[in-house]
Amino acid sequence: xxxxxxxxxxxxxxxxxxxxxxxxxxxxxxxxxxxxxxxxxxxxxxxxxxxxxxxxxxxxxxxxxxxxxxxxxxxxxxxxxxxxxxxxxxxxxxxxxxxxxxxxxxxxxxxxxxxxxxxxxxxxxxxxxxxxxxxxxxxxxxxxxxxxxxxxxxxxxxxxxxxxxxxxxxxxxxxxxxxxxxxxxxxxxxxxxxxxxxxxxxxxxxxxxxxxxxxxxxxxxxxxxxxxxxxxxxxxxxxxxxxxxxxxxxxxxxxxxxxxxxxxxxxxxxxxxxxxxxxxxxxxxxxxxxxxxxxxxxxxxxxxxxxxxxxxxxxxxxxxxxxxxxxxxxxxxxxxxxxxxxxxxxxxxxxxxxxxxxxxxxxxxxxxxxxxxxxxxxxxxxxxxxxxxxxxxxxxxxxxxxxxxxxxxxxxxxxxxxxxxxxxx
Amino acid sequence: xxxxxxxxxxxxxxxxxxxxxxxxxxxxxxxxxxxxxxxxxxxxxxxxxxxxxxxxxxxxxxxxxxxxxxxxxxxxxxxxxxxxxxxxxxxxxxxxxxxxxxxxxxxxxxxxxxxxxxxxxxxxxxxxxxxxxxxxxxxxxxxxxxxxxxxxxxxxxxxxxxxxxxxxxxxxxxxxxxxxxxxxxxxxxxxxxxxxxxxxxxxxxxxxxxxxxxxxxxxxxxxxxxxxxxxxxxxxxxxxxxxxxxxxxxxxxxxxxxxxxxxxxxxxxxxxxxxxxxxxxxxxxxxxxxxxxxxxxxxxxxxxxxxxxxxxxxxxxxxxxxxxxxxxxxxxxxxxxxxxxxxxxxxxxxxxxxxxxxxxxxxxxxxxxxxxxxxxxxxxxxxxxxxxxxxxxxxxxxxxxxxxxxxxxxxxxxxxxxxxxxxxxxxxxxxxxxxxxxxxxxxxxxxxxxxxxxxxxxxxxxxxxxx
Numbered sequence: 001x002x003x004x005x006x007x008x009x010x011x012x013x014x015x016x017x018x019x020x021x022x023x024x025x026x027x028x029x030x031x032x033x034x035x036x037x038x039x040x041x042x043x044x045x046x047x048x049x050x051x052x053x054x055x056x057x058x059x060x061x062x063x064x065x066x067x068x069x070x071x072x073x074x075x076x077x078x079x080x081x082x083x084x085x086x087x088x089x090x091x092x093x094x095x096x097x098x099x100x101x102x103x104x105x106x107x108x109x110x111x112x113x114x115x116x117x118x119x120x121x122x123x124x125x126x127x128x129x130x131x132x133x134x135x136x137x138x139x140x141x142x143x144x145x146x147x148x149x150x151x152x153x154x155x156x157x158x159x160x161x162x163x164x165x166x167x168x169x170x171x172x173x174x175x176x177x178x179x180x181x182x183x184x185x186x187x188x189x190x191x192x193x194x195x196x197x198x199x200x201x202x203x204x205x206x207x208x209x210x211x212x213x214x215x216x217x218x219x220x221x222x223x224x225x226x227x228x229x230x231x232x233x234x235x236x237x238x239x240x241x242x243x244x245x246x247x248x249x250x251x252x253x254x255x256x257x258x259x260x261x262x263x264x265x266x267x268x269x270x271x272x273x274x275x276x277x278x279x280x281x282x283x284x285x286x287x288x289x290x291x292x293x294x295x296x297x298x299x300x301x302x303x304x305x306x307x308x309x310x311x312x313x314x315x316x317x318x319x320x321x322x323x324x325x326x327x328x329x330x331x332x333x334x335x336x337x338x339x340x341x342x343x344x345x346x347x348x349x350x351x352x353x354x355x356x357x358x359x360x361x362x363x364x365x366x367x368x369x370x371x372x373x374x375x376x377x378x379x380x381x382x383x384x385x386x387x388x389x390x391x392x393x394x395x396x397x398x399x400x401x402x403x404x405x406x407x408x409x410x411x412x413x414x415x416x417x418x419x420x421x422x423x424x425x
Numbered sequence: 426x427x428x429x430x431x432x433x434x435x436x437x438x439x440x441x442x443x444x445x446x447x448x449x450x451x452x453x454x455x456x457x458x459x460x461x462x463x464x465x466x467x468x469x470x471x472x473x474x475x476x477x478x479x480x481x482x483x484x485x486x487x488x489x490x491x492x493x494x495x496x497x498x499x500x501x502x503x504x505x506x507x508x509x510x511x512x513x514x515x516x517x518x519x520x521x522x523x524x525x526x527x528x529x530x531x532x533x534x535x536x537x538x539x540x541x542x543x544x545x546x547x548x549x550x551x552x553x554x555x556x557x558x559x560x561x562x563x564x565x566x567x568x569x570x571x572x573x574x575x576x577x578x579x580x581x582x583x584x585x586x587x588x589x590x591x592x593x594x595x596x597x598x599x600x601x602x603x604x605x606x607x608x609x610x611x612x613x614x615x616x617x618x619x620x621x622x623x624x625x626x627x628x629x630x631x632x633x634x635x636x637x638x639x640x641x642x643x644x645x646x647x648x649x650x651x652x653x654x655x656x657x658x659x660x661x662x663x664x665x666x667x668x669x670x671x672x673x674x675x676x677x678x679x680x681x682x683x684x685x686x687x688x689x690x691x692x693x694x695x696x697x698x699x700x701x702x703x704x705x706x707x708x709x710x711x712x713x714x715x716x717x718x719x720x721x722x723x724x725x726x727x728x729x730x731x732x733x734x735x736x737x738x739x740x741x742x743x744x745x746x747x748x749x750x751x752x753x754x755x756x757x758x759x760x761x762x763x764x765x766x767x768x769x770x771x772x773x774x775x776x777x778x779x780x781x782x783x784x785x786x787x788x789x790x791x792x793x794x795x796x797x798x799x800x801x802x803x804x805x806x807x808x809x810x811x812x813x814x815x816x817x818x819x820x821x822x823x824x825x826x827x828x829x830x831x832x833x834x835x836x837x838x839x840x841x842x843x844x845x846x847x848x849x850x851x852x853x854x855x856x857x858x859x860x861x862x863x864x865x866x867x868x869x870x871x872x873x874x875x876x877x878x879x880x881x882x883x884x885x886x887x888x889x890x891x892x
Contacts, residue, residue: 025820026768029768029769029819030768032466032468032761032764032770033464033465033466033467033468034466034507034568034571034760034761034764035465035466035505035506035507035568035571036568036570036571036761038505038571039547039549039570039571048479048525048526048528048545049453049479049523049525050461050462050506050523051453051457051458051460051461051462053461055461056461056462057461059460059461059463059464060457060460060461063457063460068460069456069457069460073456073457074455074457075455075456075457075458075460076457079457093761094697094758094760094761094762094764094765095761095764095765096697096765
């Protein structure tokens with residue numbers, strides 16, 4: 001410290017600095033600017049530019065908070081959107097900065113009115129409506145039960161997951177039939193919280209918490225972390241966590257084994273960022289994979305795949321830049337399957353591997369475990385017409401299932417092969 | 426809040442020239458783009474540059490410096506900005522020259538035991554490249570995953586292995602440096618013996634970006650030790666731990682690690698990392714060695730015995746590598762763990778002759794009490810290097826004043842005990858007001874003449890050493 005600059009600080013609330021009240025001071029004050037977050041940040045890895053690092057973004061947030069920069073500053077707008085929100089900076093942060101929450105506050109301030117990306121507005125407007133969320137799943141045959149048991153545990157269907165990957169909830173219920181799963185449940189609001197509407201996002205989580213009393217079990221890491229932030233850790237269990245906990249207590253999991261070409265399948269996991277960085281759940285999915293197959297650790301398993309919620313739609317080019325090294329790693333790992341624990345990652349990896357015509361297939365953890373439990377592919381799958389490209393793969397191999405899953409249409413890819421076919425699982 | 430000696434924005438002609446040198450996409454000058462570069466890891470110092478320039482080649486660095494000298498524009502070189510002396514804060518604005526694009530490890534030569542790298546490669550990346558060939562890059566600063574080797578050389582970074590292995594300066598064989606006037610010089614080289622001329626390599630090492638911009642480093646490597654292990658001893662007080670350190674070094678063992686934490690730090694680290702540390706102790710001493718397994722085991726046992734003889738409450742030697750790593754991790758996260766105690770962390774870096782370590786800690790405690798401050802002290806017991814760390818409320822200007830006063834007394838105390846104001850963090854802007862107390866008038870004058878010889882226009886990192 002020296003006399004000439006003592007008191008000169010960019011920390012809000014410090015002597016002389018005004019505060020706009022955008023960020024809770026206790027969150028923004030935490031950062032000590034040590035820079036330990038830099039190597040963990042995927043966008044810093046791309047840019048090598050401080051402004052695209054967590055530390056640099058916190059400096060920008062402080063400049064916004066103190067009015068040094070205003071809402072229309074182009075760097076603020078760009079960086080609030082370029083950030084993936086993966087929260088990889090949180091576990092490596094020695095000072096305990098809750099970056100994910102800071103980002104939510106940032107976007108809620110920055111992305112108001114015309115500054116909000118139009119596509120984000122559309123998506124959040126769709127899923128805020130309970131009836132529309134139900135409609136999304138109506139023709140997709142996701143799991144459902146007629147009743148709502150008062151104390152749960154309830155399986156959460158999600159908004160986009162029920163429409164895009166309805167097989168996930170069905171597999172979850174096959175593995176744990178006690179999971180209650182009413183179709184009349186809304187979106188958890190993570191989408192809103194991450195896209196500039198933190199208050200609505202929290203309100204939706206509270207509403208879901210009322211619709212599904214007791215323990216909420218979710219197959220989506222992103223939803224799990226958001227619900228935890230609003231409802232508390234004791235109300236939420238991500239599926240792998242739930243499964244490991246239950247099978248440890250009642251020994252009920254009959255796991256089976258997944259085989260490919262007469263050998264045990266080789267399976268890698270792609271972590272869900274918020275599940276790992278926000279909830280510290282990452283051992284459980286690995287443990288479950290290792291129970292039914294040979295688990296192969298990807299070198300960058302904990303690194304964001306670039307899906308990052310709406311990111312892959314809002315910033316498709318950057319999303320693919322983040323994804324590219326991961327696809328290289330997956331292909332180099334020599335695995336049969338890569339397993340995901342979040343629908344966003346599933347969509348991202350399915351799309352990425354398909355573009356590369358990769359032989360590696362993507363499964364949600366529940367789908368992998370259900371296939372192992374069932375001794376491979378359900379019989380219904382056999383009735384589907386085999387396509388020439390998959391002719392070499394025996395139809396009763398799990399690879400056939402995965403190939404089918406990979407060939408399903410993506411929302412941004414209406415002409416994709418397999419469009420309109422019923423789901424196999 | 427910007428603190429500027431002179432506040433001259435760059436004129437559009439200069440910006441255009443910068444863009445023609447490094448490419449348009451590698452120059453940032455908008456207010457929001459430069460704001461994140463106003464500070465480094467040092468609290469209380471903030472001043473944005475006028476432009477941030479990312480060169481990719483030595484020739485680009487040289488062209489930028491020639492331009493800056495011609496126009497008398499300040500230039501501050503920067504790596505990852507993890508230094509703790511405000512060494513890369515552009516106090517006078519101007520150009521911030523960020524070297525993170527030059528991040529290649531160029532060569533690891535197992536025959537010659539050296540590595541050649543560009544300045545923006547991280548310390549961890551260099552160490553990993555060396556380890557891939559079974560070699561050790563010994564300097565081990567706490568921020569190794571973040572910090573760049575260029576920054577390590579510029580600050581002569583220390584670390585946890587200083588006692589046995591020395592610090593960065595002991596490993597710098599050669600440098601490629603661009604002078605502020607644009608000439609590119611190569612000092613030293615791949616030679617282990619070379620006394621031709623002044624030792625400019627040593628002069629430039631630790632020069633904190635005030636004499637030239639480092640564009641390539643050649644660093645010495647060592648064979649990778651076969652194994653390493655760590656032990657921990659708890660003492661009732663730091664004075665007891667200090668005696669144990671003397672006993673260890675007097676016994677002929679030169680440990681690779683000899684680190685201490687005081688009571689405040691033990692508590693903070695335990696709260697943060699949950700390692701099962703004993704929080705009722707007054708001091709924790711980490712001791713470790715590396716080398717051949719039987720020698721390591723022998724030295725660890727011997728050190729454990731000496732600690733017990735000096736009144737250790739408890740001595741544990743790590744049984745496996747993972748446990749050993751966890752203990753060292755505890756030391757590495759001392760600063761960040763302390764920082765969780767409040768909102769502003771001011772870390773200092775005094776060094777005293779080894780036998781006076783406990784005395785220095787007593788002085789620090791007395792100063793903290795007198796100024797009603799929470800100051801935790803940890804550091805390198807083997808080097809006599811202490812890191813007293815004050816943790817205060819950022820919203821309390823009176824506490825900041827008291828901290829300022831307290832550290833002025835701590836620096837004075839260190840000098841009284843024949844110590845120095847900074848052991849490994851550097852002078853930067855943070856320690857410059859105290860530098861004269863350490864160097865004296867004649868050395869200060871000589872420092873300024875050396876600076877002027879390298880940098881006649883005074884453009885390079887003004888407001889720091891030599892200015």
